[in-house]
Amino acid sequence: MSDTIISLRGVSVSFDGETVLDNLNLDIEDGTFVTLLGPSGCGKTTTLRIIGGFVRQDEGDVFFAGENINNVPPHKRKLNTVFQRYALFPHLNVYENIAFGMRIQKKPESEIKAKVTELLGLVSLEGFEKRSVNTLSGGQQQRVAIARALANDPKVLLLDEPLGALDLKLRKEMQVELKRIQHSLGITFLYVTHDQEEALSMSDVIVVMNHGIVQQIGSPLDIYNEPVNGFVADFIGESNIVDGIMYADCDVEFCGARMVCVDTGFAPMEEVDVVVRPEDVIVVPAEEGFFTGTVLSSTFKGVHYEMIVDVPGQDEDWMIQSTVTQEVGATIGMKVDPENIHIMKKYTGDYASDIDYTENVVE
């Protein structure tokens, strides 16, 4: 990885007295695929719009290739945006949509033609030049929007939930496609999504945000395996999050059992959050388990069964994923390997209210 291409320093913004971004610091390496991930209202789209120049921050600075661009208007910034729901020009055909930026720069027609042809090839829309954008499917419109944004050879492409309006299968295809395009061009992609799976499968770096604050920055593997707090753990995939007490380094109690773990650096007897992924729970006969529970339900999910288990003395039921199902009503024992027990500082927010997958369409 080479230089920092975009840098945010102490960026804060509030709308109508409500803080949207709070002292945000972020560095984006040139040539990487970076995803801003978080629930609705976490400030990820606002961050993108500040970088694009459509929202002015109340405080802080934005740097592009080392240069402060606070006062540079959007049309003079050397980056382009793929907008939510495409925002294609309805009065122009596919060719003219893609050529728009080059026409403003008064490039010669031969150069424009070559570039449009090249970009249509890149997004697999050869032969679509004369089509009206209003007759295209969602996926095709998305490809035109990407080609249009790439026509000015931006150093950074900003993508604002670009796949949000597509159906699942198309979304999966476009994820692969986007990753391929980013690879072949070697430019920086800054991608905004609320879909954790999308973020995990495409990104080099994920920035998890909540309430206008960066929660964690790391590779998809880091974020998944070593979430820094309960919010990240819960947002990235399913998690069982329970109260625990650290007796000493590598010695934790939760669900009424003392267990060996691998985490260190907590105060003696500190109250902590313990995170265990559903797939990391090992089901054993009741007498062999660290703790026991009663199976409330078992649902076949294709690759595995998902079981909800009531553990005595716990407010929340546990979720377990296993390729072997257990009888509903049965008492089972549960074990967790030390390296799969993730200890975190107490997170004070309410997980459930932070995550709202239903209202993510408009931010």
Added chain:
Amino acid sequence: MNKKSSVLAAPFALWILIFTVVPLALVVYFAFWGDNGFTLDFIKSIGEGEYAKSLGTSIWLGAIATVICLLLGYPVAYIISRAKGISQRTMVMLIMLPQWMNFLLRTYALMSLLENNGLINTWLRDIGLDPINIINTRAAVVLGMVYDFLPFMVLPIYSVMTKIDHRVTEAAQDLGANGFVVFRRVILPLSVPGIISGITMVFVPAVSSFIISRLLGGGKEMLIGDVIEMLFIQVEGGRNVGAALSLVLMVLMLICMTLMNHFDDSEDSGGMIA
């Protein structure tokens, strides 16, 4: 159409039949049938001097009024479409307000303002300036048309402009367009449908208007609407020529509108045909 909806549509269909279809048929009948049966004489008589001249004047003044309405109305529509909430509603209200008053009343009001001893000239004298002589001129007629029909230009353009997705203008900015280029390459072409319907809604009534020229133009020059009215009401046996004139006017307007709409269509789907 199913049975229920045709029952519901019956009163309106009857209304249209009595007050639109039958009168139209009568106009066509009177234009071609005189006392001696079918004849083209009435249509031919329109080519003669006075009628053709006042038709030409009407179209000319109507066109000037339409252009002025467009030049005045377009920026207003743009400003209103960009305003937010209460100020937007207030501005739309102010545009609509004069329309709630009777058309004739408004024209009389304008007359009393413009008269040689009217309000404007009184004020001008009071502050020591020369009075202007505008009443009973073509300028006053055009002014009256603009005053009466301006809202019909502003409202359709405004309504089309509010539908332009702000992300589309942002996308243009993002691709390097400054304010002027965004306007010329995005907002202007996307507001063409509003311009077309604005022009239609101003030009047609302006050309066929008939009271304005009499009140503000002093009746010196008759517009086509005045001529038709006179032929039907004041001239004995004038209804045949009047009907012929109405028919010609209608056909001319239809041709104009068809041309305009064709222009609109080709703008809209420019990419699809080429």
